[in-house]
Amino acid sequence: MFGRFAQFETREEYLEFLNAGVEFVGARDGEPIGRYNVAPGTRVLLLNQRDDKLHLDPVHWGYQPAWAKESGRPPLINARVETAATGRMFKPLWNTGRALVMADGWYEWKKSPDDAKIKQPYFIYHESKEPIFFAAISRFHPDALDAQEDDGFVIVTAASDKGLVDIHDRRPLVMTREASLEWLSPETTPERAEELAHDCAIPADEFAFHPIGKAVGNIHNNGESIIKRIYNPLV
Template structure:
């Protein structure tokens, strides 16, 4: 699953890796976002394509339609999201991208759960596949967005059996394109994800478990921490 991640760099750093030129209404902003502990239930910058232009909107990371009588959801499984009654409309018409630098997972080690920070070996940005309720710039806040997850593979499965679906820049743009059919989106989800062998991870401090903590030290390897 994906229950916590980072959005550290500036929006321009993420966009520069995504595409050199794109029609968008996104104003220049060189300031780092600086979120080292993004938690569910908070507003997150969500990249989406509408009206032939890229947009960044602050959208709540959770989804609970009016008829849903359980806790809000934060993830949707790639294996079923395109066909389920709950998620199919979002898959068809509400595909988006979440910028990230890495994500956290917890692994049971002895009598405690040890947090790990997972990121690309080359430290390039991650583009998480997401789905949500359109329009993203005006909505019921209970109906925000979910991050798509896939089965973990290779070494990542030793940390957790699920992982966020991470796209290459090219696949991220095609995923968001309103002209991309639902079946094409499913092909992307299965064929265009960044593979696990491009990821690396290390243990981090237990302090990441407190959503109020937002320090740069949260992502440092434990061996480097004082």
């Protein structure tokens, strides 16, 4: 399960890289976001397109519709690309709530083949160190004064391949810039969104990774030191 990432550059840098060609509603803040340890259950800036304008809204990472809450099911933070477009839980979000999460990389823990209790965290990022954008699906009420109980989003995940599978068998879905923009557009049909999700992911061999210290395991730790390479990994 994918459950931790970094979002530390400025809004301006993410938006400039995406180069959407669509009007952005809001301040192009030049202050670094500075979140090196983003965890589920927190509010995260979610990039979404409403009509012909882009918006950034703080939305809860995790989704639990009323029927799931009543049955005692915990909030979900990921949606598998293989089933998200058709399953009961996520189909409504896929159809009308597609969004992007801006990021600089994500974290995974590699298990020792000899002892599953021994895990080594890794930081994974684009080899160019350019911003990346996770495909997300969401439900929220941007015009409400207060967050609603069913507000939330999940990040779409895909199977890992090539070198990334050595770290973890799943990864967040990161599409090309062009596909990400089409994913956002309200004019994109759910069927076309499926095609994008399955055909336009950035190849695994364009990502790099390195081992990091255990500090990332505590969500209260936040700072650039978290992503620093270590040279004596456990795994």
